[in-house]
Amino acid sequence: MSVRIIRRTLDTLGTHILLLAIACLFALPTFWVFMTSFKTPREYYAMPPAFLPAQFHLFHYRKAFAPWTVNPTEMATSYWIEESAGRVESVTPQIINSVIITFGSVLLSLAVGTPAAYSVSRYRFKGSKDLSFWVLSTRMMPPIVTAVPLYWVMRSVGLVGTHIGLIMVYVMINLPFVVWMMKGFFDDIPIEIEEAARIDGCGTVALFWRIILPLAIGGIVATALFCVFLSWNEFLFAVILTDKDSQTLPVALSLFRQDRGILWGQMSAVIVVATLPILLITLFLQKQVVRGLTAGAVKT
Amino acid sequence: MFRVSRRIQPYVLIAPTIAWIAAFIVYPLIFSIVMAFKQFKLKKDLSFWDMPWVGLRNFEKAIYDENFLSALWVTILIMVIAVTIEFLLGLAIALLLNRKNVYGHSFFMMLLMTPMMMPVIAGGLLWRMLFDVRWGAVNAVVQWFGLPAIDFLGTIRWALPSVIVVDIWQWTPFVVLILLAGLRAIPEELYEAALVDGASRFQSFFKITWPLLAWPIMIVLLIRSMDAFKIFDVVYGLTFGGPGNSTTTASFYIYKQGFSQFNLGYAAALSWIVFIVVYTISMLIIRFLKPAED
Numbered sequence: 334m335s336v337r338i339i340r341r342t343l344d345t346l347g348t349h350i351l352l353l354a355i356a357c358l359f360a361l362p363t364f365w366v367f368m369t370s371f372k373t374p375r376e377y378y379a380m381p382p383a384f385l386p387a388q389f390h391l392f393h394y395r396k397a398f399a400p401w402t403v404n405p406t407e408m409a410t411s412y413w414i415e416e417s418a419g420r421v422e423s424v425t426p427q428i429i430n431s432v433i434i435t436f437g438s439v440l441l442s443l444a445v446g447t448p449a450a451y452s453v454s455r456y457r458f459k460g461s462k463d464l465s466f467w468v469l470s471t472r473m474m475p476p477i478v479t480a481v482p483l484y485w486v487m488r489s490v491g492l493v494g495t496h497i498g499l500i501m502v503y504v505m506i507n508l509p510f511v512v513w514m515m516k517g518f519f520d521d522i523p524i525e526i527e528e529a530a531r532i533d534g535c536g537t538v539a540l541f542w543r544i545i546l547p548l549a550i551g552g553i554v555a556t557a558l559f560c561v562f563l564s565w566n567e568f569l570f571a572v573i574l575t576d577k578d579s580q581t582l583p584v585a586l587s588l589f590r591q592d593r594g595i596l597w598g599q600m601s602a603v604i605v606v607a608t609l610p611i612l613l614i615t616l617f618l619q620k621q622v623v624r625g626l627t628a629g630a631v632k633t
Numbered sequence: 634m635f636r637v638s639r640r641i642q643p644y645v646l647i648a649p650t651i652a653w654i655a656a657f658i659v660y661p662l663i664f665s666i667v668m669a670f671k672q673f674k675l676k677k678d679l680s681f682w683d684m685p686w687v688g689l690r691n692f693e694k695a696i697y698d699e700n701f702l703s704a705l706w707v708t709i710l711i712m713v714i715a716v717t718i719e720f721l722l723g724l725a726i727a728l729l730l731n732r733k734n735v736y737g738h739s740f741f742m743m744l745l746m747t748p749m750m751m752p753v754i755a756g757g758l759l760w761r762m763l764f765d766v767r768w769g770a771v772n773a774v775v776q777w778f779g780l781p782a783i784d785f786l787g788t789i790r791w792a793l794p795s796v797i798v799v800d801i802w803q804w805t806p807f808v809v810l811i812l813l814a815g816l817r818a819i820p821e822e823l824y825e826a827a828l829v830d831g832a833s834r835f836q837s838f839f840k841i842t843w844p845l846l847a848w849p850i851m852i853v854l855l856i857r858s859m860d861a862f863k864i865f866d867v868v869y870g871l872t873f874g875g876p877g878n879s880t881t882t883a884s885f886y887i888y889k890q891g892f893s894q895f896n897l898g899y900a901a902a903l904s905w906i907v908f909i910v911v912y913t914i915s916m917l918i919i920r921f922l923k924p925a926e927d
Contacts, residue, residue, distance in 0.1 A: 345734040352729055356744035359806060363747040365770060366759050381773035445649045451648035471658075473859035478904040479658060479885045481891050482665035485673075499745060505657035512710055566752040568866045569884075573892060581910075583752040587780060590758060590870060597762055604759060608751040619739055625686065626749070627811055 343377050364610070370394070370601035377597050393602035397424050406549070422605055425584035426578075431565060433496050434581060438503035439560040443553065444509030445504060449544065453512065454519035455527075471509045484573050496574035502570050507560040513628045514559065518552025536538030558614050565611060582607045665901045673898025684898070691902035700878055700898065701903060703885035705910065707793065712914075714862035715800045717856060720850075722801070730809070731816040742830025745806045753803065757870020760799045761786065764871075789879040792872050796880050799867050804860070804895050808853050815849030816842070847924035863909050883907045 368385055369377050370393055376383040395402045400423045482503065484493070492498030522545065530544050548555070568583040575584055586607060589600040615622045669691055671684040695701055730741060748756060763770045764785040772782045785791045817841065827837040863885040868874055874881035874889070881889070888906065891900030 341734075348729060348732055348735060349737075352726075353734065355726060355729075356741045359802065360744040360765060362756075362759055362802065363751065365763065366755075370764070370856060378768050378770055380776070382768055382770055390866070398721060425809075445653055449645035449650035452643040456643035472856060473911065475859075475862045475904070475907060475911060477863075477865065478665070478908050479661050481904055482661035482885065483657065483899045484899060485668070486661055486664060500731075502657065505881050508653055512650060554646055562750075568752060568754045568869070569888075573755045573888075583754045586752065586758060587754050587869060590761070590873070592699065600758060600762070601778045604751065604755045607755055611750045612747070615746060616743065617701060619742060619746075623744075623810055623814075626816055 340601050347558050358418045366601045366604050369597055370605050372598060374598060393598040394606075397599050397602045398428075399423065399425070400605070424582070424585045427580045427582050428606070430496065430575075430579055431582040434499050434503065435561055437496065437500040438507060438564045439557050440503045441500060442507035442511050442560050447515050447553070448541075450512045450515030451519050451541065454516045455524070467509055471506075476506075480553060480569060480573055485569075487574060494579050495575055496579055498582070499571065499579065502574060503564045503567060506567065507563055510559060510563065510625055510628050511556055514556045514625060515549070515552060517624075518549050518556075521552075522548050530557075555618060555621035557622065558618055559622060562611050562614065562622065562625070565607075665904065668898050668901035669905055670902075671898045671900065674895060689899070691899050691905070694899065695903055695906055699726065699758045700881070701886060702880055704881045704883050705907075706883060707879070708861055708864070708883040710793065711797055711800065711864065712858050715797045715804075715861065716854065716857045718797075718801050718852060719805045719808050723805050723853070724812055726805070726809045727816055730813055745809060748803045749806055752869045754864035756799060756803050757867040759896065760802075761871050762793070764795055785877055786872050788875055792876060792880045796864075796867060796871060799871060800864070803867070804857060808857065811849050811856075812846065815846050819845045844924070847922070851922040854922060855915055858918060859911055859915060862907060867917035883910075 370387040371389040371391075372383060373390060373392075376386055392403075472618070487493050487498050488504075492501070526544065526548070527540060532542050535544070566583065567581075570588070571581045571584050572587065575581060582603070586600070586603055589596060670686060672686060672687045672690075673684050726745070729735070730738065735741075751759075764772075766772060766782055766784040766787060769785075771785065773784055775781075783791060785795045823845075824837055825842050827841060832840070862883055864882045865888060866884055868885045870879055872880040874885050878886075883903075884907075887900050887903045889895050890903060
């Protein structure tokens with residue numbers, strides 16, 4: 334009997350050790366970039382590079398986000414000398430652009446997509462079954478196919494380099510996910526509640542505003558956060574449709590790619606700040622993020 | 634008060650979404666067909682109607698464009714190798730995570746999902762740092778084994794495998810998510826019944842898990858295969874298509890044609906060819922992997 338218990342304990346232990354090793358392997362590069370953002374150039378331009386920084390410096394963050402706090406004499410010390418050669422502009426404007434575009438596109442996607450989701454959830458009409466196919470097909474079509482003509486269309490109406498132009502394109506990217514996810518949440522609301530409200534003389538608009546939306550608020554938040562994830566990280570359309578003044582954070586990141594090496598410390602600091610919001614969302618709402626990521630692929 | 638008749642209500646609610654699809658997907662796609670048959674160069678003071686028609690010449694050029702064919706080949710190579718490894722690895726991890734004696738499930742998921750959380754371009758840049766020939770962490774490991782440092786991103790031999798490694802790192806967790814959802818959907822009773830009937834672990838895997846997982850497997854292979862044709866950000870951050878054009882993927886080549894050489898017409902023609910290739914491959918996958926309906 335006890336042999337079986339030992340075997341089972343070993344089996345459990347082995348599974349966990351294996352899983353932990355695999356999970357750490359996947360998380361290691363992210364961890365590395367977090368650590369690099371605090372290191373001095375002497376620590377990351379070394380062979381082998383230091384695994385952990387000796388001291389957690391905020392220098393790279395200050396330089397990337399608040400360059401005015403960096404004292405010129407501090408820059409000139411041999412300690413940070415590698416830094417002084419490269420890019421010195423702050424990426425704060427790009428963060429502001431990213432925030433504007435993300436918020437705008439998320440709000441607009443919800444405004445456009447939620448009624449459609451409600452309609453698909455409550456009424457049976459021709460084509461409503463093709464929804465999952467639509468979600469899947471937008472997921473499969475290479476975005477470059479629409480990006481080429483869209484660039485010309487946007488250019489001819491003067492929307493290249495504007496916030497609103499990119500916001501409208503991101504609504505296009507978010508919409509299938511909004512409709513798909515919100516439909517799932519509306520399906521969970523029992524139709525009896527609506528019928529009762531109708532008997533009490535509730536009009537459609539009031540029904541939607543006062544009864545359905547408050548009940549679906551959890552779903553709306555989840556959907557919104559998933560749209561944040563999509564819009565915040567998008568790169569292809571951002572690089573095509575923005576100019577110097579409307580660049581988003583991923584585009585700012587791509588500028589770190591210079592032919593002769595990269596400013597690793599500063600780049601890591603920007604990567605950390607670009608990743609942190611999404612990482613926090615996933616930390617608290619893992620289930621919802623998974624729901625969005627698998628939208629269209631898993632029957633829920 | 635303005636009241637919409639109940640009969641047309643569903644259409645009113647869905648109208649904005651339809652309008653969006655029409656304006657941002659259907660219209661550009663139609664426009665793109667027109668572009669593909671014109672010599673569409675981006676120049677100042679040249680309106681759309683001034684661009685000369687060239688008939689099928691853009692498509693003809695594509696067929697003889699060695700760089701384009703190489704980009705297609707690179708894409709298909711990435712697709713086959715990366716998707717195979719991601720699928721096997723993802724299946725193994727999903728099966729491990731689905732074991733009944735696993736605790737701390739969401740902790741493992743959190744760690745596994747970190748690669749998907751950062752902008753893809755950041756993933757490319759981050760691995761550029763790790764793959765660096767002089768100070769990269771990967772080369773630190775290589776040298777620790779006593780081997781000479783490898784110039785991962787600067788040599789044709791290693792650049793493509795590097796891109797594939799990054800793709801695997803970034804998207805295996807996605808495969809895990811989908812397959813795990815599929816595994817969770819299999820009713821527990823089936824395994825219990827199999828156990829009662831004296832089935833071995835292997836038997837219950839191949840007779841229960843595998844057939845019931847057929848649908849998620851097809852979906853995940855479909856999505857990941859199509860994603861290969863989307864690869865753009867990673868290449869942009871990691872190698873910028875080089876050295877030579879050894880890591881130039883289809884999407885990246887179209888981008889370069891359209892937005893650094895400004896041959897928008899040619900880029901449109903190329904993207905239609907890519908679209909046809911993507912469509913054919915997805916139809917083949919559905920044809921051969923679609924599980925029989927009950």
